[in-house]
Amino acid sequence: MRIGIGFLASVVTGAIWGLVWMIVLAVGFMLVSGQITKPPVGIALIAGAVGAGLVGLIEPGMRRPGTHIATVGLMIIVLGGLTAGRPLGLPLEVAPIYQLVTLGMFLAVVWASIHICMKGLSGGKLTRYQLEVLFIRVLKGLGFVIFTVAVALPFYVMVMTSLKSQQSLLANPLDFSLDLNQGFSSLFRxxxxxxxxxxxxxxxxxxxxxxxxxxxxxxxxxxxxxxxxxxxxxxxxxxxxxxxxxxxxxxxxxxxxxxxxxxxxxxxxxxxxxxxxxxxxxxxxxxxxxxxxxxxxxxxxxxxxxxxxxxxxxxxxxxxxxxxxxxxxxxxxxxxxxxxxxxxxxxxxxxxxxxxxxxxxxxxxxxxxxxxxxxxxxxxxxxxxxxxxxxxxxxxxxxxxxxxxxxxx
Amino acid sequence: MARREVRLAYTMLAPTFLIVLAIVLWPLLANFWISIKPVQLGDLRPATLVVNERLRGDLTAPGDAATIEFRLRNSSRDDPIRNATVTDTLPAGLVVTGSDDRCTLTGQTLACDLGEVEGGFRDRIRIEVEATQQYFDAGEVVKDTKAVTTGTAENVLTSFEFSLENFQRVFESPEFWHVLRVSFYYTIFGTVGALVLGLFGAQLLNTVFPGRGILRGLFLFPYVAPVIAVAFTWVVLLDPFSGTLNSILQQMGMISGPINFFGQRSVELSLFGLTINFPVALTTVIIFEAWRYFPLAFLFILARMQSISTDMYEAAEIDGATPLQQFWYISLPQLVGILAVLFLLRFIWTFNKFDDIFLLTGGAAGTRTLTVDVYEQAFALSNLGAGAAVAVIVFVVLLLFSILFFKFSPKDEG
The missing domain is CATH 1.10.3720.10 (MetI-like)
Known part of the structure; x- marks a missing residue:
């Protein structure tokens, strides 16, 4: 097949989703686990772009389960390789369960986002109609993410702050992890x-x-x-x-x-x-x-x-x-x-x-x-x-x- | 029959009419009245004669002499009190040996007529008494009966003293024009922001997918939750020291140091060689406004969009119109009516809004709008008249806007 504007659009789509989902999920990871990290957003962007590039290379009708596995595998290799085994900017020993869950979610949602956005669109030449469809899909997806985060984050912070102590929040404003062993009366003090x-x-x-x-x-x-x-x-x-x-x-x-x-x-x-x-x-x-x-x-x-x-x-x-x-x-x-x-x-x-x-x-x-x-x-x-x-x-x-x-x- | 119907209608409307008259229309007029009067917050309590009664000297045995002293004071420094009187009942068994010439004694009841007392008036009335055996038998003491004062004072609120001083003060204050400008920035950008977000949100939920109902409910949260809850949450969330948002931005490397979102007046930005003073606190407050009120716009726009017939889109699809063209040439023209109505409503409500800015910044850091200024003048500076004058300006601006809007708005908005 010929590589056209569709391939470029696909790569850009993947890059956007890699970046956005890394930011959202890494912040979620920090809030829930209480670990501080500088997430590798640039590398996540590249991983998304590479994964989407592969999807763009394959015609819509030819995308088989193997394509999906290859996409996810490619993203794992890029993310793991370029971060030297620290895909969230942390050694994997730190909060391993949270990290694995976050990474799994990252791969799943980036793959799903690319898949949904590129549905029926090839990496070859795209008409104006198809380009606009892709543009609207990306915009709507971003809209869902941004609206949901913008509405949910303040309410999440409201509830979690009420369960934390002022000292711990001053020490680390991102740590909303709850110590469930402290007992009912201490948690709801x-x-x-x-x-x-x-x-x-x-x-x-x-x-x-x-x-x-x-x-x-x-x-x-x-x-x-x-x-x-x-x-x-x-x-x-x-x-x-x-x-x-x-x-x-x-x-x-x-x-x-x-x-x-x-x-x-x-x-x-x-x-x-x-x-x-x-x-x-x-x-x-x-x-x-x-x-x-x-x-x-x-x-x-x-x-x-x-x-x-x-x-x-x-x-x-x-x-x-x-x-x-x-x-x-x-x-x-x-x-x-x-x-x-x-x-x-x-x-x-x-x-x-x-x-x-x-x-x-x-x-x-x-x-x-x-x-x-x-x-x-x-x-x-x-x-x-x-x-x-x-x-x-x-x-x-x-x-x-x-x-x-x-x-x- | 028709007359009975009219009478029935008026009877049914009378309660509504009365309460709206008393609580909305009457205060509206009263506000104009107050705005042309030199009223301070303290004037709400009219001047009264304050009396303090005490016994000087000891009464331990029959024949002991002492003095009952009434200390009198006008509670107001400026306003006189007319027909001021003090009355008190002396305990049984106390014989008055020396009195004040303003006072008369009838039985054990002492009545003093002070005539008119000036503002800032202070005086003492001394009554000399001698105890008899009956006093000790009865066991009453002087303080058992409270001295009662009467008197009428002029109330500034009801007098016919007028001045334009309040308006003069407001217009001459160097801050006023800044406050007016901030009000307009806040109202216009807050309204447009809420409408744009609402339009975007409505586009998102105009398709059927699983979880749509949940998302729609979630998107309405900011509007439904009490303003105190969300305002304080934003204050906590955006705190420069322990705020989560500053931490997130710093972790992502987007900012180098914490930003005091609600406390910083402005920051210098250079854009293409131009330096502009970007108002930080005002922008944050506007974003809050758009965030809090987009659900309302979202709800109405979504309802309108769902009533647009799908035939038009199908026809456009066949004609080869692209999705953006469909939005621009089909959806938007259908939505103009509701957008105009929403713009009017939100513009007025945003201009009227007091709670949000008051709770977020208290009007500091260049975010003081006219409504916050009303509160500042009337209650923080205790000058009710000046506050009412600003309130009059708020009302007049709203009236002007409404007239302009109805004159130039699209006519077919249903």
Whole structure:
């Protein structure tokens, strides 16, 4: 066969994957094993390029299991040979199991990446279409790796820091290896101290009370409002249905000074009641907007039939509209819960008493030089886990509700 | 029937209307009011007369004399208190032998009328008393009953005293124009970054493959997690001394020394012979913003992309359009509407955003935006009026942007 642009493209693809996977996996190796190394990224790049070069030399239809074995073998030889038997920049005796697993993963994912990218593409002449296909495959692959790492790394660091001690992290910021022999109470020491000494049990309870009450209050206000806007005819209906979302655009920081001033004078500032007035007021407009979009989509005939059969409007709402809109109600409830649980500004400005801190306010109070970092991160985990659990549980409702009910593109 | 419907509609909307009026629209107007008033944080507590009561001298046997002393103080240094009074009930069995001429005694109740007291007022009222046997029998002491003060003070918040001093201060401050510029950099780059990442992420997940649901859930994490959790995590992750990211970059040989991502204002970079001051902290904060809010854009763009009919792509495929051409000529035009809406929403929300920068840098190292400035002026410098003035500017800028956007935006966005 003739060697053309496809061969060059294949080599470049292999080089990119060798480089990227070596960086990702070597960092993963360091974080998990606690060993420090300078990974041979340049040599990994060459190994990937050589492996992909071999794939490029063989026509797509001719790639047999032998080709794959040869590709992997070639990469082992290049990586092992050029690093003089230190494929991760470390002698193989150091953390051998971790090293072997890392190397195995490296070979497997580099091979798979090259294989997927070059599927159906030869090393000969490629059309513009085929080149773009290859380009998009590489770009998408890189996208998957970068997005996943960028999202997962901070959360990984958050959880692992909460289980380590500040001294060990200062000594080696890359060492997130856990000593599982130290026992439960030692491993989870920062969590235990948060709940025994820092009142986090109370904060958790306060956050739960505030968030759930906000959801209930918001729905109580928004359901009749949304129904009126979507079903009843009255002067100003069109204006309301369009402008209600504008309320949601008003900056909280503009509201905070007057509310702070007035709530101070009314004695509402340092209370959970104060928060329970502010939170629903800020979430009702968006809840109303989402719900009215959904109500509008329900067939009006069902409700008219209910009215004919002698139900009152309230009866129609309770017996027909609400049961039909459970998915929308779930998504609105989840969205409002998330807003209330995560709210920071008003909780920070209003609450002074430790007894009524919500989690947002409580975690901020951990951000001082006297409290070790693992406590701060443990607090962050405690604040994150409930809302993430609820989110994962109800995700499909949220996704469909948010995108279908509210903004239509 | 129609009138009943109208009445029903208004009844159903009334609660919403009232709470939005009270908590959103009224504060909005009140903020304008506060911005033209010389209000300090301390003025929220109106001036009161503070009284401290003590007994001078010992009462050990009937016939002993002593002095009850009321120390009075105006809690405010500037504001007068009108109709100031002090009342107290003396213990039974104490006979008043010498009083102050401002005070009158009815039974055992002492009432003193001080008239109007100036700001910074301090005085003492001395009442001379003599103990009788009844005093020791009753066993009450002077402190058992608390002295009560009354008085009315002018509240700056409700007075009709106005000044433009707050706005003058804000506009004359050399920092203001820098803060305004930073706000715009942060908003524009943060919004565009979130949209571009969201568009890219949506392209990734627009195909069906195993594990797609898991990845979609994972990509939404930054948006769902509480801002305090992710902000502090970034602070820990990017710490110059014990931060993981600095270590990784150093191990990979990409940087020679640790970078103080949130603390360094700028670094000099030479590019093609040009030296530019690259704002480090501001860029980091913008990256955080894009990272945290790309999921929202991602979600909406993905939903829109899945509703594009596949026929068009099939037709394009037959006509020989390459993948990039398909993206450019089919997908993007279909997405313009949702992208415009998202740009508007994210622009406004990013401009309004306070939490993120406040938690990451506290507005230090050249990252202070207008919203952080509101907090700084109103609560860190205790000048509520100046804070409200900055808040007014935030609101006006938003209003201007919205008007501009609706004037020039594509009309067919549904």
């Amino acid at each position: 920062s969590y235990i101290e948060l709940f025994t000494q820092f009142n986090f049990g109370t904060f958790l309870l306060n956050s739960a009370i505030v968030s759930v009450s906000t959801v209930v209050l918001t729905l109580l206000f928004a359901i009749p409002g949304a129904y009126a806007v979507s079903r009843l005819r009255f002067p100003g209906q069109a204006f309301l249905s369009r402008s209600i979302l504008l309320i949601y655009m008003v900056p909280a920081i503009v509201l905070v000074i007057p509310l702070y001033a007035v709530f101070s004078q009314l004695g509402l500032r340092n209370t959970l009641t104060g928060l329970l007035i502010v939170y629903p007021a800020t979430t009702i407009p968006v809840a109303l907007y989402m719900l009215q979009g959904y109500f509008r989509g329900l067939p009006a005939e069902l409700e008219e039939a209910g009215l004919m059969d002698g139900l009152t409007r309230v009866g129609v709402i309770l017996k027909i509209t609400l049961p039909l809109s459970l998915p929308a109600l779930a998504s609105v409830a989840l969205y409002v819960f998330m807003i209330a649980w995560n709210e920071f500004l008003f909780a920070f400005m209003f609450l002074d008493n430790v007894d009524i801190f919500t989690l947002s306010r409580g975690v901020v109070s951990l951000n001082s030089s006297e409290v070790p970092r693992q406590h701060l991160m443990a607090g962050a985990v405690v604040a994150t886990v409930p809302v993430l659990m609820i989110f994962l549980w109800f995700e499909r409702f949220l996704v469909s509700g948010l995108t279908a009910g509210s903004v239509k593109g």
